[in-house]
Amino acid sequence: MALLVLVPFAASGCAGSEPEVRPTTVAATTEKPEPEPLTLAVAEREFRTFVTNDDVARAAGDERLALTWVSDGESPLTAAEYRKAAFDGDPVRRYAYAEPKLYVPKLKPDVFPQWFVASVSRSVPGEEKSKENVLMAFILRSPEDRWTLSLKTTMAPKAKLPKVVLDAEGYATALTTADTSVLIRPREMPGIQATVAYEGPDSVAAKVMKSGPVTTGYYAKSRKAKRKARQKDLTLQTVLTATPYPIFALRTENAAGLVLYTLYRNSVTGVKDKEKNPAAKPPIPPEIAHLLDGTVEGDEIHVSETLQFAAFDPARPKEDEDEDKDGAPRAKADVIADAGGIYKAVTPPAKNP
Known part of the structure; x- marks a missing residue:
């Protein structure tokens, strides 16, 4: 933005005349930090x-x-x-x-x-x-x-961190989210895990990701939770989705990778037969009591979680085969770290029929 500075000049005419005032432009500079x-x-x-x-x-x-x-x-x-x-x-x-x-x-x-x-x-x-x-x-x-x-x-308690490759100066190598040298491109890791968690061990995605507590384990827990909900005349829907958050990927030994990423898990608990029980409301679980005021306005509770993971991503096979040359099964991606929890719970008003 230009800054106007008023500079007086001496009068060149007879005494008593007003001095001329001319604007002088001084450019304002804003230096960005290096x-x-x-x-x-x-x-x-x-x-x-x-x-x-x-x-x-x-x-x-x-x-x-x-x-x-x-x-x-x-x-x-x-x-x-x-x-x-x-x-x-x-x-x-x-x-x-x-x-x-x-x-x-x-x-x-x-x-x-x-x-x-x-x-x-x-x-x-x-x-x-x-x-x-x-x-x-x-x-x-x-x-x-x-x-x-x-x-x-x-x-995870028994998981081992893959060896990150370091150069002579001690620096690591970053992988792009679109890197194709690993089995699963880093940007696709969240979607693969979410698919296995939703579809279970028979999912096509399970061919490239190992079974475990936060993959097929999520699938099994979801099915069990739905059965328990039905027994209480409730419905439960749970889905894992991608987030806009960054994905961090590093090269590990044997041309593999270590990928850190985040997923959302959203669930909706509702009344099973709303027409039969118009006044019924789902109970508030103790783990979300601090996020609500003790009441359920409508007939549903919406819960949002942020879950953070790290996964080992093996090198992409050179041949499109189900087994290595020695007959061993192809390596799969393995989720080796997880954390996170519930950050939001709401009870929206009941929808008009």
């Missing part, structure tokens, strides 16, 4: 910064402060965690972190977003058996922004 290259030292600094500030927020029970250090799927989950603690009258859990292993991809400093992944063990001080190994993905969207925690997921 992008800071992502290095191992920068990643170490930003991990420590997050851990310190997150603990300050947790110690004070300050939800607003905590939310300034997270983004994407971590934002609704963090808000829900603080609100649940306030509802229960409990302090927000605090964590002690061990030394992290940082996986920092070599990215062009002027290309955004910038990101890195940390693998670290953490525990709740004073709580036995609270130790867990987590994967944390940090992101910087522009030079003007701050680094935030975008995704956090917990390794």
